[in-house]
Amino acid sequence: MSGATNGSYNFKVVLLGEGCVGKTSILLRYIEDKFNDKHLTTLQATFLNKKININGKRINLSIWDTAGQEKFHALGPIYYRNSNGAILVYDITDEDSFGKVKNWVKELKKMLGSDIVLVIAGNKVDLEHERTVPLEEAESYANMVGAKHFYTSAKLNQGVEDLFLELTREMTERHDRNAQADVSRTSRVLVVEDEAPAPSSCCSGAKHN
Secondary structure, three states: OEEEEEOOOEEEEEEEEEOOHHHHHHHHHHOOOOOOOOOOOOOEEEEEEEEEEEEEEEEEEEEEEEEOOOOHHHHHHHOOOOOOOOEEEEEEHHHHHHHHHHHHHHHHHHHHHHOOOOEEEEEEEEHHOOOOEEEEEHHHHEEEEEEEEEEOOOOOEEEEHHHHHHHHHHHHHHHHHHHHHEEEEHHHHHHHOOOOOOOHHHHHHHHHH
């Protein structure tokens, strides 16, 4: 749920992707600046908070880390409902995991339309020599669906901070734009109401001519 209360913003972000792509590692690197070589399996979903400051704006992120295993896929909507942003993670050495990202994008767009900010992360760039997902393909797909694309390595602490920063910036801008649109929409309605009697005076004026 988004909102700007007392000058601070609250955003919900979900991490989505196949199991083993490194979602939890990315989150731990961002929140605690730690990396664990052992594979961490998220059984359902966990969430962590992070407070940041961008251009004097206080922002609170609630970041949900969801399980990638297929059997938890059906629970997805529970976790990404009301999300302001989604980070879709794939492993650059695993083409299937990139295919799963495309499925998630379709699902999110169907459920949340353009209200959600999407960021795609090609993780494990420390294994560049084992890459199977072509760079151009990943980037052109991201452009096509209106998502920003980042290359990350939780292990080397590469691209992780930039990814969250860009996502947060985008969510803040979108929130401000929507708030501005709401204000102008409301004022337009008021103007129309104020001018409602105008046609009758216009007609009476016409009769005198």
